[in-house]
Amino acid sequence: xxxxxxxxxxxxxxxxxxxxxxxxxxxxxxxxxxxxxxxxxxxxxxxxxxxxxxxxxxxxxxxxxxxxxxxxxxxxxxxxxxxxxxxxxxxxxxxxxxxxxxxxxxxxxxxxxxxxxxxxxxxxxxxxxxxxxxxxxxxxxxxxxxxxxxxxxxxxxxxxxxxxxxxxxxxxxxxxxxxxxxxxxxxxxxxxxxxxxxxxxxxxxxxxxxxxxxxxxxxxxxxxxxxxxxxxxxxxxxxxxxxxxxxxxxxxxxxxxxxxxxxxxxxxxxxxxxxxxxxxxxxxxxxxxxxxxxxxxxxxxxxxxxxxxxxx
Numbered sequence: 001x002x003x004x005x006x007x008x009x010x011x012x013x014x015x016x017x018x019x020x021x022x023x024x025x026x027x028x029x030x031x032x033x034x035x036x037x038x039x040x041x042x043x044x045x046x047x048x049x050x051x052x053x054x055x056x057x058x059x060x061x062x063x064x065x066x067x068x069x070x071x072x073x074x075x076x077x078x079x080x081x082x083x084x085x086x087x088x089x090x091x092x093x094x095x096x097x098x099x100x101x102x103x104x105x106x107x108x109x110x111x112x113x114x115x116x117x118x119x120x121x122x123x124x125x126x127x128x129x130x131x132x133x134x135x136x137x138x139x140x141x142x143x144x145x146x147x148x149x150x151x152x153x154x155x156x157x158x159x160x161x162x163x164x165x166x167x168x169x170x171x172x173x174x175x176x177x178x179x180x181x182x183x184x185x186x187x188x189x190x191x192x193x194x195x196x197x198x199x200x201x202x203x204x205x206x207x208x209x210x211x212x213x214x215x216x217x218x219x220x221x222x223x224x225x226x227x228x229x230x231x232x233x234x235x236x237x238x239x240x241x242x243x244x245x246x247x248x249x250x251x252x253x254x255x256x257x258x259x260x261x262x263x264x265x266x267x268x269x270x271x272x273x274x275x276x277x278x279x280x281x282x283x284x285x286x287x288x289x290x291x292x293x294x295x296x297x298x299x300x301x302x303x304x305x306x307x308x309x310x311x312x
Contacts, residue, residue, distance in 0.1 A: 038253070038301040040179040041193075041309070044136075044143045046172055051143070053179060056305045068300040070123070070307055072099070072208030072277040073201065096152060096166055099277050101204040103226045105153035105238055106194075106267060108134050108144045119227030120194065121269035121279055122151065123209060124310045125201035128194040130267030131282055131296075132177035135192040138185045147172035147194060151204045153228070153238045163238055170198045176309055188253035190284050191296045192267075193309045207269055210278035211303035215250040218297070223247050224276055225259045225283055227268025241265070244273065247281070247295075254297055255281060261293040270295050 043052045106118040106128070120130035128149055135144050148169050155164040173196070178189025212218055226242045245259030247270070257270065261283055270281035281295035298306075 038178075038299055039305055041176045041305065042136075042179045042182045043174060043176050045174050046144070046146060049143075054176075056308045068209075068211035068213075068303045069278065070209040070303060070310070072102075073205045098205040099207060099271075100226065100240060100242075101152055101167070102201070102206050103152065103240055103269070104128055104130075105148075105150045105228045105240075106130055106134055107148040107150070109146045109148075110137060110140070110142050111145050112140065112142065117228060117230055117264040118266050119264065119268040119283070120149065121267075122201045122204055122206040123193075123279070123306070124206055125199040126196040127201075127310050128196065129207075129209075129269065129279065129282065129306065130192050130194060131284060132181040132190040132192040133284075134267050135175045135194070136177050136182055138181065144172075144175065147175065149194060149196060149200075151200065152240065154240070155238055167200055167204055170196045170200045173197050187284060187294065188296065191282050191302070193306060195312070207271075208278040209298055209303050209306060210272075210275070210280050211298050211300040212280070213300055215252075218247050218255060218272075218280060219250045221247050222273045223257065223259065223270050223280070224273050225257075225261075225265070225268045225270045227265035227283065229262040230264035247272075249292075250297065252297070252299060253302075254284075255295055256292045257281075257295055259283070259293055261286065 039057060040053065040055050043054050102122040104120040104122060106120045107115060108118060109115045118130060118134035120128040123129045148171060150165050150169050151167040153163055153165060155162050172194045175192060175194050177192040180186035180189030222244065223246065224242060224244050226240055228238060229241055243260045245257050247255050247257050249256040265283055266285055268283040269279040270283060271279055279298060281297050284294050284296055286293050
């Protein structure tokens with residue numbers, strides 16, 4: 001009987017300790033993840049391999065008429081995944097002209113020996129906007145070890161690896177991704193920014209960013225995206241494609257689009273055709289239903305956070 005009493009007491013103590021532990025454990029709710037997808041980022045220094053969580057609280061920022069813009073550089077020092085219906089993409093020949101000059105091929109390298117192609121948009125003299133999954137592999141839990149950024153790349157077929165680089169290749173020294181993507185593979189946080197070793201944007205020009213407080217400013221609007229599919233109908237491995245389409249099903253952080261997308265176009269900027277120098281979204285990939293493609297929407301808060309990163 002004495003042993004039984006001791007056992008019961010131990011069970012009570014263990015149960016009590018478990019309850020205390022559970023009461024102090026913090027779980028991320030859906031709303032908390034959504035709130036953090038625009039304001040909390042994870043920074044990774046490619047040289048020191050140091051990872052830091054950074055928070056940018058722009059909740060009190062007032063946006064005139066519900067808009068939030070970062071102005072593009074229209075006057076650079078230029079040097080003269082699923083197909084929706086028919087393939088509407090067009091190969092771009094005048095890629096040295098703005099805004100094509102500010103569109104980049106991105107090649108990401110990882111410590112396990114793999115490399116992947118993606119796309120991006122130059123958004124300042126030394127920053128590039130792209131998808132988070134171009135910089136951090138959630139499935140393998142690996143950061144990139146290096147990133148090649150090549151504006152207006154052209155060339156390289158199955159018979160030749162010659163790649164024309166009008167502005168050369170610049171490299172990354174630091175990257176940021178949305179923390180909710182890195183922690184939970186949350187699509188709303190699947191955006192990233194690359195800090196470049198060179199101010200190449202002074203030569204290429206750069207895109208502006210446009211956030212809208214009202215979804216109606218984007219819903220059912222015509223848009224265009226520019227990027228680098230891995231393989232295209234001309235068998236060129238590195239050719240910029242411009243694809244038109246429509247934006248719909250706009251939410252606070254995402255939207256669907258019938259812009260044609262294939263592998264390699266992740267990170268491509270989405271711009272309204274009425275003003276194609278301003279990025280309103282970032283191509284993520286194909287929706288789970290395999291019918292439409294999806295993009296991360298640039299909310300007013302996300303534009304504020306990216307502005308903070310540009311100024312670093």
